Amino acid sequence: MSVRKAVIPAAGLGTRFLPATKAIPKEMLPIVDVPTIQYVVDEAIASGIEHVVLVTGRGKDALVDYFDRAPELEQFLAEKGKDDLLAMVRDIAEKCEVIAIRQKEPRGLGHAVLAARPAVGDEPFAVLLGDDIFDADPPCIRQLIDVFEARKQAVIALLEVSDAQTSAYGVIKGTPLAPGLHQVEGMVEKPAPGTAPSRLAIMGRYVLPPDIFPLIAATPPGKGGEIQLTDALDRLRAASGVIGCAFRGTRYDAGDKFGYLQANLEYALKRPDLAAKLRPYLRDLVGK
Ligand code: G1P
Numbered sequence: 001m002s003v004r005k006a007v008i009p010a011a012g013l014g015t016r017f018l019p020a021t022k023a024i025p026k027e028m029l030p031i032v033d034v035p036t037i038q039y040v041v042d043e044a045i046a047s048g049i050e051h052v053v054l055v056t057g058r059g060k061d062a063l064v065d066y067f068d069r070a071p072e073l074e075q076f077l078a079e080k081g082k083d084d085l086l087a088m089v090r091d092i093a094e095k096c097e098v099i100a101i102r103q104k105e106p107r108g109l110g111h112a113v114l115a116a117r118p119a120v121g122d123e124p125f126a127v128l129l130g131d132d133i134f135d136a137d138p139p140c141i142r143q144l145i146d147v148f149e150a151r152k153q154a155v156i157a158l159l160e161v162s163d164a165q166t167s168a169y170g171v172i173k174g175t176p177l178a179p180g181l182h183q184v185e186g187m188v189e190k191p192a193p194g195t196a197p198s199r200l201a202i203m204g205r206y207v208l209p210p211d212i213f214p215l216i217a218a219t220p221p222g223k224g225g226e227i228q229l230t231d232a233l234d235r236l237r238a239a240s241g242v243i244g245c246a247f248r249g250t251r252y253d254a255g256d257k258f259g260y261l262q263a264n265l266e267y268a269l270k271r272p273d274l275a276a277k278l279r280p281y282l283r284d285l286v287g288k
Pocket of ligand 1: 132229
């Protein structure tokens with residue numbers, strides 16, 4: 001069965017970006033002028049996804065509004081003859097079906113994915129975490145879907161990180177399967193420094209069979225007292241196998257202040273209208 005649905009957990013409080021996130025969902029913070037959530041939804045659409053399930057929480061209504069039509073704004077832009085902006089604003093609401101479900105309590109990533117179950121049903125689905133932004137061709141989640149379709153096992157994105165970084169991620173133990181692919185033999189969520197099974201860290205992209213749902217439901221709270229997706233995935237691995245995919249492309253950690261600044265600068269440098277001014281400006285700035 002093809003992968004038609006994507007779950008995007010977006011219920012987190014975004015405390016790393018306070019005070020900005022006191023009144024704005026962190027997913028609405030822009031990289032240049034596009035909210036981070038839009039990059040993630042665009043990646044899903046470019047990968048063939050037809051339905052996006054946003055798992056939101058209290059204070060996240062701006063996300064649902066963002067993917068809705070905006071009649072007053074559209075009328076204003078139409079009257080002013082701003083046709084390009086009008087088309088852009090309409091397109092956001094039109095190009096994909098977005099369903100929102102609330103995670104009623106902040107009980108972890110596994111719990112957030114489980115909240116999407118009524119909208120996903122009995123079919124394989126993608127999970128995209130909004131803190132991870134990928135610049136990749138084909139898109140990162142498409143690369144994982146291709147592996148899922150060929151090998152019929154759950155697939156997770158992997159990136160080799162430094163020893164010092166392993167404690168910030170889910171980390172796998174695996175054996176090479178094919179170029180860029182690893183058969184996962186175990187995984188641990190945020191291992192204590194010095195105890196990671198490898199330097200292969202899980203990035204925020206997953207393609208999962210619906211069998212993950214009962215496994216999440218049976219997973220007790222783990223790291224940080226939260227229901228961890230990594231723990232449920234380790235059970236899935238034991239039952240039917242999980243493949244790790246070292247994706248081709250660049251990943252930005254937009255959930256971290258420095259990663260967010262990096263993404264802003266690099267995406268701005270890709271924009272001809274901004275690059276012409278920004279490049280010499282940055283050169284002068286570091287020369288000071
Ligand atoms: C989550 C997952 C972790 C994964 C990471 C990728 O952690 O629990 O396994 O490595 O995303 O960004 P979080 O960063 O939400 O704490």
